[in-house]
Amino acid sequence: MSVTIQQVTQDIQAVQGIAGEVMSTIEGLDPALAAPIEAVQAIEALVAAALTAWSNASGTPITVASVQALLPNPTPLTDPTS
Amino acid sequence: MKRILSLTAALLVTLCIVGCTNWERTTFNTLASSDAAINAAQAAYEVSATAPCPPQSTIACLPHSKAVYTAINKAKAAQTLAVNSMVTYEEVKAANTGTTALNAAQADVNAALAQLPTLIANVKALYGGN
Numbered sequence: 019m020s021v022t023i024q025q026v027t028q029d030i031q032a033v034q035g036i037a038g039e040v041m042s043t044i045e046g047l048d049p050a051l052a053a054p055i056e057a058v059q060a061i062e063a064l065v066a067a068a069l070t071a072w073s074n075a076s077g078t079p080i081t082v083a084s085v086q087a088l089l090p091n092p093t094p095l096t097d098p099t100s
Numbered sequence: 101m102k103r104i105l106s107l108t109a110a111l112l113v114t115l116c117i118v119g120c121t122n123w124e125r126t127t128f129n130t131l132a133s134s135d136a137a138i139n140a141a142q143a144a145y146e147v148s149a150t151a152p153c154p155p156q157s158t159i160a161c162l163p164h165s166k167a168v169y170t171a172i173n174k175a176k177a178a179q180t181l182a183v184n185s186m187v188t189y190e191e192v193k194a195a196n197t198g199t200t201a202l203n204a205a206q207a208d209v210n211a212a213l214a215q216l217p218t219l220i221a222n223v224k225a226l227y228g229g230n
Contacts, residue, residue: 033209033213034126036130036216036217037126040133040217041130060160061224061227064140064141064160068134071132072132075129076125078128080124080125080190081190082187082190082191085128085187085190088131088132088135090135090142090176091138091139091176098169099165
């Protein structure tokens with residue numbers, strides 16, 4: 019089975035759509051507009067972290083090791099209190 | 101000389117300087133962004149481990165509730181699945197076993213990645229309810 023240009027294009031469009039959705043979700047301000055000031059500040063910090071990560075990733079070579087580094091924090095969350 | 105050229109070529113491909121596709125770059129950057137968002141949310145959740153989030157707090161703090169715990173853990177699971185799929189893709193690519201295996205690995209990454217936007221939206225929504 020060979021890869022067609024159409025298939026490659028579809029794959030790229032699919033992942034770009036997902037990337038756009040993730041970034042617009044992170045950047046979107048709608049929930050922040052209805053939130054208190056401290057929540058807005060927290061969301062801004064979240065957005066800044068995500069945008070910085072995107073920017074830094076652009077200059078990072080893609081290898082098995084660099085991809086593995088994107089696994090989430092292995093420390094389990096502490097149990098909820100409620 | 102030939103050996104040096106071979107090693108250089110192998111190194112360039114390994115580091116994805118010349119062989120990196122648009123799909124790989126977008127996927128990698130997306131995973132980096134979602135990882136940063138999830139880790140920030142986990143850190144904000146742990147702030148309230150010993151005491152409730154103070155009102156008017158200027159630091160990121162999420163309630164230590166079951167809902168927050170579940171949302172972050174679901175996002176971590178989706179991130180882990182997507183990253184592991186991408187690792188497999190890179191391994192298949194390095195093994196150079198053919199386009200069929202590479203296509204299958206790419207499809208797996210796309211399927212895993214498709215779950216991320218909703219879960220990241222759920223994590224971000226936690227901040228609005230803080």
